[in-house]
Amino acid sequence: MNSSLKKSLYLGLAALGFVTVAGTVNANNASAKTYAKATSNKWIGAGTDNNVTFSGKNALYTKAGTLKGAKLVASTTTLNKLAKSKNSEDNFVAYRVATTNKGAVYYKVVSLDKQYRGWIYGGKSTKSFAGGVKSYTTFKNSSVSASDANKNFTFKKTGTTNNGTMLTYKAPMYTAYGAGRVIKSSAAYKNDVLTITKQGTRTREGDQWVYVTDTTNAKVSGWILRSGLTATNSVPTTKGVTVNYIDATNGKNVGSTVIAFSATNSDASNPVMNMNYKVSDISKVVPAGYTDNASAATTSGLALGFASGANSAAVVSATSGSTVNYYVAPTKSASIKFTLNVAKSDGTTSAISVNGLMDANGHTIQSSTLANLNGSVGTKATSAKILAAAKAQGLGTLTNPSTKITYTLTSTTDTEFGGTAALVYTAAKN
Structure with missing residues (x-):
């Protein structure tokens, strides 16, 4: 090999060696800079204000995606499917937030059925959700319909089935983290009278849920699917207030009805119901041939409706199982x-x-x-x-x-x- 060729080979190999070494150093430096470090990791609570869904921009990892050792839990494709789900079990809540030395924010989230759990990129600020997550309303409240507000209900079927129709819940199923069952069996409450005080729909399914108050056993009160109730006109006297309709012209009892008891005071040791709140219900079933129209003439001088004067306080405030008088006048x-x-x-x-x-x-x-x-x-x-x-x-x-x-x-x-x-x-x- 001539000297010029040797020289060329030597210089070429030397140059290649330099590039290789330099490349190795740069690669190591780049690798060291690839991984971020967590600078904070805080619990933020798991209330409904932190319910979230996914934007589809970022995947879910076992730890912040830029930290060393982070492994994929769910891809963006999977999260997109979960975001479009029609099943409330696929609702998520964010309960921890972490920041990195790169200025990134990550949230730890869990599905309400606890099938998925991990960390996802959440933008550059902890003031609001961003990046791969966004706020989500899992349940939409609405006013109780007039027809339901004036009815009494019982469980349509009783038992232990955990499907939203036989039991009551702290919140509609899979709309709030940790809000499980109120009761585990409704068998003992088959004849309990229930009244609807709240209602709304789950966002994903669009099904109607109602909050029922058990007029006898307060511990049963909770959320249930509206389809799990059946209306009833029968209220046991021991679980309601008996209203006697009294002919104001002669003092005779001309009929009666039972109104479901529902306490209107805040004294749990002495629950009473203000019957004036039930006048519309009482008026609907005034016996035929009578009226509660206050302008109707009476020979007794008594005002129609609840007794006036000294009796009014005793009549207006009724306890469960008690009896009150409601005065009516004969219809002309x-x-x-x-x-x-x-x-x-x-x-x-x-x-x-x-x-x-x-x-x-x-x-x-x-x-x-x-x-x-x-x-x-x-x-x-x-x-x-x-x-x-x-x-x-x-x-x-x-x-x-x-x-x-x-x-x-x-x-x-x-x-x-x-x-x-x-x-x-x-x-x-x-």
Whole structure:
């Protein structure tokens, strides 16, 4: 090998050696700078304010992704699927926050079914969620519907099944971390009366959950799927307040109902219910023929509703299993008068003369009022009831011996009590 070739080879190998060494040094330096160090790691609580979902920008690791030894728990693809899930078990909560010497923020999160747990990049500030996580509302509250607010309920099925329909919960299932069951079996509370005081829907499923108050066993009160309840009109007297309806004109008991007890005071040792809050429920089932209209006249001088004067305090504040009086007044009653009319070919009617007219019993027409058909002024009797009353009174068929004409009752219209019904007949020559 000539000297110039040797020299070229020597210089080339030397240069290559330098590059290799330099590359090794740079690689080591780069490796040392790749891993960040945690400068803080704090517990931030696991309340619903820290419920989160994923943006899909970052994956989940066993530790902050830039720390040495971090291993993948869930890829961005997996987290995207979880973020779009229709199952509340895939809700997450952030409960720790860490910062690194690189100025990055990481949150430790866990799914509410505890299947996933790890650290995810959360931006550059601990003031709000960012990066791979964002705030998420797992449950949306709404007002209790008017129909449900005025009803009593029981468990539709009782038992130990943990699916949201047989038990009560501290929060709707998988919407709040650590909010488990209130009771583990509802078998002993099969006949308990429940009232709905709150409601809302889970964000992912869109199903309706309600908060029920057990009027007998407060320890049962909690959240349950609305579909797990059935409405009931039956309230045991021992678990409610019996309301006696008293005729204010004579003091007689004319009916009663039982209102589910629900304490309205804060004294747990002496729970009482202010019955004035239940007046609308009590008014709905006032016995037929009576009213609680305060303007109605009474002969006793008592105000309608709860007793006035010295009795009012005792009546308004009721305890579970007690009885109270609610004063009502008889509704003004009236009959219905009638006129006799014959249908004409042009669709109009004309009055039938009662002179010489005989009813189905062979009696002359003596009255213009339907007997045995009375009702509250302002309410209506149906045409069917009017026709039945007229026929029972012998007005179904009328005859006039002198004119040899027979009239057959065919129709009338709904008429208010206190008014006049037009009875319409067809005429035929004998």
